Amino acid sequence: MIAIVLKILLAAWMVMVTVAAFIYAPPALGLGDLARIIFFHVPLAWVSVLAYLVSMVHSIRYLRNGLMIEDHKAALNAEIGLIFTVLATVTGSIFARYTWGMFWNWDPRESSIFILLLIYCAYFVLRSAVEDETRRARMASVFSIIAFISVPFLVFIIPRVYATLHPDPIISVEAGFQMDAKMFRVFIASLLGFTGLYAWLANIASRLSALIGGMEGEKDV
Amino acid sequence: MGRIFYNSLRGAWALVKKDLVDELRTRYAITTMGLFALTTLVMVSFSTGIFSLDAGLHAAFLWIIIFFSAMSALARSFIKEEEKGTAAALRLSAPPEIIFTGKLLYNVLLLLGLVVVVLPLYLFLMNLPPGANYALVILLLFSGTACLAGATTILAAMISRAGAKNSLLPVIAFPVLLPVLLTAIRGTSIALAGGKAGGVSAELTFLLSYLLIIVTASLLLFPFVWED
Numbered sequence: 001m002i003a004i005v006l007k008i009l010l011a012a013w014m015v016m017v018t019v020a021a022f023i024y025a026p027p028a029l030g031l032g033d034l035a036r037i038i039f040f041h042v043p044l045a046w047v048s049v050l051a052y053l054v055s056m057v058h059s060i061r062y063l064r065n066g067l068m069i070e071d072h073k074a075a076l077n078a079e080i081g082l083i084f085t086v087l088a089t090v091t092g093s094i095f096a097r098y099t100w101g102m103f104w105n106w107d108p109r110e111s112s113i114f115i116l117l118l119i120y121c122a123y124f125v126l127r128s129a130v131e132d133e134t135r136r137a138r139m140a141s142v143f144s145i146i147a148f149i150s151v152p153f154l155v156f157i158i159p160r161v162y163a164t165l166h167p168d169p170i171i172s173v174e175a176g177f178q179m180d181a182k183m184f185r186v187f188i189a190s191l192l193g194f195t196g197l198y199a200w201l202a203n204i205a206s207r208l209s210a211l212i213g214g215m216e217g218e219k220d221v
Numbered sequence: 222m223g224r225i226f227y228n229s230l231r232g233a234w235a236l237v238k239k240d241l242v243d244e245l246r247t248r249y250a251i252t253t254m255g256l257f258a259l260t261t262l263v264m265v266s267f268s269t270g271i272f273s274l275d276a277g278l279h280a281a282f283l284w285i286i287i288f289f290s291a292m293s294a295l296a297r298s299f300i301k302e303e304e305k306g307t308a309a310a311l312r313l314s315a316p317p318e319i320i321f322t323g324k325l326l327y328n329v330l331l332l333l334g335l336v337v338v339v340l341p342l343y344l345f346l347m348n349l350p351p352g353a354n355y356a357l358v359i360l361l362l363f364s365g366t367a368c369l370a371g372a373t374t375i376l377a378a379m380i381s382r383a384g385a386k387n388s389l390l391p392v393i394a395f396p397v398l399l400p401v402l403l404t405a406i407r408g409t410s411i412a413l414a415g416g417k418a419g420g421v422s423a424e425l426t427f428l429l430s431y432l433l434i435i436v437t438a439s440l441l442l443f444p445f446v447w448e449d
Binding site for chain 2: 063111115118119121122125126129130131135136138139141142143145146147149150153154
């Protein structure tokens with residue numbers, strides 16, 4: 001019962017956020033109406049990283065306790081993350097096209113979301129290449145952890161180092177983007193909405209993993 | 222404690238020697254890498270050798286040649302164990318950390334050999350701009366290839382346990398190695414344009430820290446990959 005109420009609340013919240021993004025929030029100073037994509041693009045990117053983190057945590061737990069359900073959860077969360085990453089990349093490149101004229105620029109931020117996309121794809125390629133279930137779970141888990149190491153390098157270190165060499169017209173949103181109060185409210189609301197959406201999808205993934213585990217006759221489900 | 226460490230090093234070194242002897246007998250990896258490097262180099266030189274390109278392009282070509290030659294040979298170190306059936310014996314003979322260290326050192330030596338062959342050939346076939354800081358170029362090439370070896374050793378082990386398909390390594394390794402490639406290419410282009418040591422200090426720090434972190438993580442995770 002409470003789940004249905006929460007879902008309806010989430011749906012209403014997202015509708016409100018979408019409407020507010022176009023009507024309530026004012027156009028940004030430099031970019032005008034183009035900046036509205038920030039309400040969708042940044043939360044998508046945030047959720048894709050979050051999904052990867054959750055998937056990696058499940059991978060670590062699989063390596064520690066060997067329960068197959070953790071591997072199912074890791075894989076399903078990675079699927080969710082992949083979808084969000086594709087959406088984040090697409091929205092980002094649409095923004096790039098209309099702001100800077102090119103769909104893709106190899107800006108450090110763009111590169112980091114591209115790497116995330118590659119990591120997800122490589123993860124699924126690896127999973128599909130292994131037949132044996134236990135081995136597949138193990139290899140995928142180890143890969144997930146190793147690939148995670150390159151993410152901080154790309155997301156945090158490279159933009160700091162190369163910001164001086166490659167000045168960008170847009171600084172990353174977290175670092176000092178002066179946002180109008182209304183924009184900020186809509187932005188935070190959008191962030192919460194997308195996180196809620198992810199939490200719901202992750203919950204579905206969790207229940208699905210339990211079902212798969214139950215079908216295969218696992219005890220600790 | 223010292224005695225245990227010394228014995229571990231001896232074990233790793235024995236593994237390196239075994240792999241080197243095996244490699245010199247069959248010459249599989251050396252010829253694959255060498256021919257691949259030569260083919261790419263000839264293609265690059267034939268089409269663009271007459272133009273005077275800027276340092277960034279030279280750095281990119283150099284690293285493309287090195288990266289793909291490396292990928293064609295690095296998976297071999299573990300896959301040949303599975304193919305020849307010696308993997309089980311290897312598993313019995315030493316703890317996983319020593320196996321990993323031995324294979325890592327072997328891969329580093331292999332790539333060092335690759336750089337020693339590719340760089341002079343590249344200088345010979347392409348006309349590089351004058352005033353390049355070759356000491357820095359060599360330092361960057363060595364650090365970059367050490368990082369390549371560091372990351373791909375555990376990935377090669379994963380692939381060897383996962384169906385032993387050589388062609389899987391570039392797909393798996395690319396996202397993990399992209400920071401290394403981007404940094405190394407940028408550093409090499411600065412060095413080729415005549416930069417001083419201060420100019421590439423950021424890149425060198427990056428490569429060194431990446432190497433340390435990835436080798437540590439691989440050492441910690443290798444037992445999961447190696448043992449059944």
